Amino acid sequence: QGATVAFGGLKQDTSLPVEISADQLSVNQADGSATFAGNVLVGQGEMRLSAGSVRVEYGQDGKSITRLHATGGVTLANRTEAAESRDAVYTIATGEVVMTGDVMLTQGQSALSGQKLVIDLKAGTGVMEGRVQTIFVPGGN
Amino acid sequence: MARFDNTHSRIVAWLKVILPLAALAILSSLFLISRRIDPEAAIPYADVDVAERLREPRMTAPTYSGQTSDGAAIVVSASEARPDQGEGAGAAGLQAELTTPDGASTRFEAATARVTPDRTVLSLEGGVRIASSSGYDLTTDSLTAALDRTRFESAGAVQGSGPIGTLTAGRMVLTQEPGRPQSYVLVFTDGVKLIYLPPSP
Numbered sequence: 001q002g003a004t005v006a007f008g009g010l011k012q013d014t015s016l017p018v019e020i021s022a023d024q025l026s027v028n029q030a031d032g033s034a035t036f037a038g039n040v041l042v043g044q045g046e047m048r049l050s051a052g053s054v055r056v057e058y059g060q061d062g063k064s065i066t067r068l069h070a071t072g073g074v075t076l077a078n079r080t081e082a083a084e085s086r087d088a089v090y091t092i093a094t095g096e097v098v099m100t101g102d103v104m105l106t107q108g109q110s111a112l113s114g115q116k117l118v119i120d121l122k123a124g125t126g127v128m129e130g131r132v133q134t135i136f137v138p139g140g141n
Numbered sequence: 142m143a144r145f146d147n148t149h150s151r152i153v154a155w156l157k158v159i160l161p162l163a164a165l166a167i168l169s170s171l172f173l174i175s176r177r178i179d180p181e182a183a184i185p186y187a188d189v190d191v192a193e194r195l196r197e198p199r200m201t202a203p204t205y206s207g208q209t210s211d212g213a214a215i216v217v218s219a220s221e222a223r224p225d226q227g228e229g230a231g232a233a234g235l236q237a238e239l240t241t242p243d244g245a246s247t248r249f250e251a252a253t254a255r256v257t258p259d260r261t262v263l264s265l266e267g268g269v270r271i272a273s274s275s276g277y278d279l280t281t282d283s284l285t286a287a288l289d290r291t292r293f294e295s296a297g298a299v300q301g302s303g304p305i306g307t308l309t310a311g312r313m314v315l316t317q318e319p320g321r322p323q324s325y326v327l328v329f330t331d332g333v334k335l336i337y338l339p340p341s342p
Binding site: 014016017018019021023024027028029030032034056058063093 | 244245247273276277310318334337340
């Protein structure tokens with residue numbers, strides 16, 4: 001049982017430049033695998049993803065990034081929505097962010113929590129799965 | 142000259158005079174007008190100023206190669222090396238190549254370099270360019286290289302580009318990964334910023 005969530009705010013162009021800043025980046029010389037560590041902040045357009053550490057997964061040609069594996073407490077935020085979870089995987093080409101590990105999503109007043117949240121940044125939609133609980137404030141205004 | 146009535150004998154008589162004279166002329170040209178061989182110019186001298194060499198001893202195009210305790214090979218070559226007044230040595234136009242056992246290799250180029258007296262630390266100054274086989278091309282202003290164990294550390298900020306984009310960092314260290322002696326890592330510390338431009342779809 002999943003709850004589809006509208007992510008108006010998170011809709012964005014995934015071909016914008018991705019900027020990753022962190023305390024430390026360590027690159028293995030033999031296979032070139034790169035891991036950012038120490039309050040990593042990934043920014044792309046409006047979206048900000050902060051995590052304890054981010055491992056970069058390369059494309060076949062070794063020149064492009066296919067996925068960013070963020071672990072150690074991830075927060076994904078943009079102007080209006082924010083989502084927190086233990087880890088997340090962001091596939092840049094398809095613009096899909098999969099957040100797993102007691103996910104908590106807040107949209108303005110209302111909040112939604114579950115085990116897994118799949119966000120499609122291009123379409124601006126998200127599906128929350130696994131023991132979904134929601135708290136929302138009835139529109140009192 | 143005897144008188145002859147027929148032309149044949151007259152020609153032969155003249156030839157008997159002209160031919161030996163011609164032979165004499167050719168023979169003398171072999172010695173009289175041939176090029177003077179100058180024995181001095183036969184040996185090419187080096188045109189380096191010998192006095193300056195004596196006053197300031199130096200080596201041209203020296204190379205140093207060694208192995209660190211963890212098995213990484215270091216080859217250092219320079220355009221010129223000169224001993225500093227009794228403490229270590231200085232070099233100009235330096236190139237170093239580190240080949241680590243895991244197969245990766247990194248090249249360093251620097252304008253000047255100095256070796257400490259105890260020969261364990263080589264410090265590269267005057268703008269250093271680092272090109273690693275994992276695709277990183279970086280520049281920094283100075284870098285210290287330990288020659289006894291694999292540890293290349295930049296003194297200041299590093300900027301450059303890698304396979305996944307342009308990169309700036311506060312400091313850079315190339316050393317063995319702690320805990321996994323066989324693998325070597327290029328670690329950017331003191332704040333690192335990377336900008337990746339996704340290929341336009």
